[in-house]
Amino acid sequence: MSAHKSEIVTILKSKGLRITPQRFAVYANLRLRGDHPTAEQILTDLNREIFISSQATxxxxxxxxxxxxxxREVLLQEGVSRYDANVSPHHHFRCRKCEKIEDINWDAFQSINLNSLRAGLTIDSYEITVQGLCETCQ
Structure with missing residues (x-):
C-alpha cells in the first residue's frame, strides 16, 4: 500500500484536507504498514528518529x-483501536497469542444472507474477524 509523496498529497487534497506535516506523516505511515497499528505505535514510529508529533496530534x-x-478504525480487541489504510471491503485474522493482525480477502468467505437476521434490523455493513494462531505461534 505504499505511495509516493506526490500521490499522498494528491489523495489528501482530493478529500479537501489541508496538508500538514503531521497529517501527511500519519497517513504515509499507515499506507506503508499492513500491521494495523495503534495510535501509540504510529506515534513511536514517527518519533523514532526525529520528534514530529505529539499523541494529541x-x-x-x-x-x-x-x-x-x-x-478506518479496526476494533478487534476490547479497548484497543487499531488503524488501517486499506478501506476496501475485507476481513481480518487476529493471532490470539502474538496479536498479529492481517487482512483476509473479502471473497474468502461465502456471502452471508443478511435477510436471515431478525426482522427490524437494518445492516449497514459487516466484517468477519477470524481468531486463531498464526504460523509463527503454532
Whole structure:
C-alpha cells in the first residue's frame, strides 16, 4: 500500500484536507504498514528518529483521516483501536497469542444472507474477524 509523496498529497487534497506535516506523516505511515497499528505505535514510529508529533496530534490526524474515509478504525480487541489504510471491503485474522493482525480477502468467505437476521434490523455493513494462531505461534 505504499505511495509516493506526490500521490499522498494528491489523495489528501482530493478529500479537501489541508496538508500538514503531521497529517501527511500519519497517513504515509499507515499506507506503508499492513500491521494495523495503534495510535501509540504510529506515534513511536514517527518519533523514532526525529520528534514530529505529539499523541494529541496523532489522534487528531487519525480522526480527520477516518472522517474522510481514507483510513478506518479496526476494533478487534476490547479497548484497543487499531488503524488501517486499506478501506476496501475485507476481513481480518487476529493471532490470539502474538496479536498479529492481517487482512483476509473479502471473497474468502461465502456471502452471508443478511435477510436471515431478525426482522427490524437494518445492516449497514459487516466484517468477519477470524481468531486463531498464526504460523509463527503454532
Amino acid at each position: 496523532v489522534y487528531s490526524a487519525l480522526q480527520t483521516l477516518r472522517e474522510v474515509n481514507l483510513i
